[in-house]
Amino acid sequence: MPKVRYKLGLLLIFGFLTVLAFAQDKEKADYGLSVYKSYYCGLCHQDTAAESQGIFGPNHDAIAVIAQARILDPHYSGKATTVEDYLRESVLEPEAYLVPGFEFSRHRMPSYKHMSEEELDALIFFLLHQQEVVPAQ
Ligand code: HEC
Numbered sequence: 122m123p124k125v126r127y128k129l130g131l132l133l134i135f136g137f138l139t140v141l142a143f144a145q146d147k148e149k150a151d152y153g154l155s156v157y158k159s160y161y162c163g164l165c166h167q168d169t170a171a172e173s174q175g176i177f178g179p180n181h182d183a184i185a186v187i188a189q190a191r192i193l194d195p196h197y198s199g200k201a202t203t204v205e206d207y208l209r210e211s212v213l214e215p216e217a218y219l220v221p222g223f224e225f226s227r228h229r230m231p232s233y234k235h236m237s238e239e240e241l242d243a244l245i246f247f248l249l250h251q252q253e254v255v256p257a258q
Contacts, residue, residue, distance in 0.1 A: 146246075146250065146253075149243050149246050149247075150243075150246055150247045150250050150251065150253075151247075152243040152247075153243035153244045153245070153246050153247025153248070154170060154171060154247050154251075156236075156240045156241075156243055156244040156247070157171050157244060157247060157248075158171060160233060160236070160244075162175075162181075163175050164177075164228075165177040165178040165226075165228055165230065166178045166179065166180065166181045167180045167181065167182070168180070168181040168182060168251070169182050169251075170182075170247075170251040170252075177223075177226050177227060177228035178220075178223060178226065178228075178230060179220050179222075179223060181248060181251075182251075182252075184208070184248050184249070185204060185248070185249045185250075188204040188207040188208060189204055191207055191218070191220070192204070192207050196221070197218055198217065198218045199214075199217035199218040200217065204249065205245055205249070208245045208248055208249070209241065209245060211230075212232075212233045212236070212241060212244070212245075213232060213233065213234055213241075214232060215229070215230035215231070215232060216232075
């Protein structure tokens with residue numbers, strides 16, 4: 122009997138930690154979403170979670186998968202080797218690599234070098250986890 126109780130206790134602790142981790146992720150993604158909105162990324166980008174319809178830049182709904190494809194593309198001219206770094210580079214140095222089809226966009230992406238490290242971190246977290254933690258409307 123004590124063994125069962127021990128296992129149940131462990132299960133409860135893990136369950137609690139999982140819920141806690143999820144709550145923290147949700148909070149970070151929500152903060153990232155607010156950064157996305159406050160910097161008006163949606164003026165140029167379409168994103169379901171942010172309810173934006175911009176057409177001057179690429180769609181952001183599946184950016185985690187797309188970012189992976191970008192760095193594997195032989196024409197990729199930036200320095201990123203991970204998905205996180207690709208997003209960081211896209212926001213800080215958009216000119217490092219211009220997405221095919223948008224090289225001549227009427228509204229080129231500005232650099233967001235003035236963004237704080239905390240904002241950038243949350244913004245990237247949101248972009249990568251938007252489907253999991255910010256359910257589509
Ligand atoms: C004035 C329009 C404009 C705004 C505002 C803008 N972008 Fe962009 N963005 C673009 C264009 C155009 C491209 C494609 C050309 C390039 O790669 O720079 C792009 C590319 C990107 C890419 C690469 C997408 C891909 O498919 O590889 C990411 C990531 C990105 N933007 C994120 C952001 C974020 C985050 C913000 C807000 C902080 C933002 N953008 C604000 C115009 C904009």
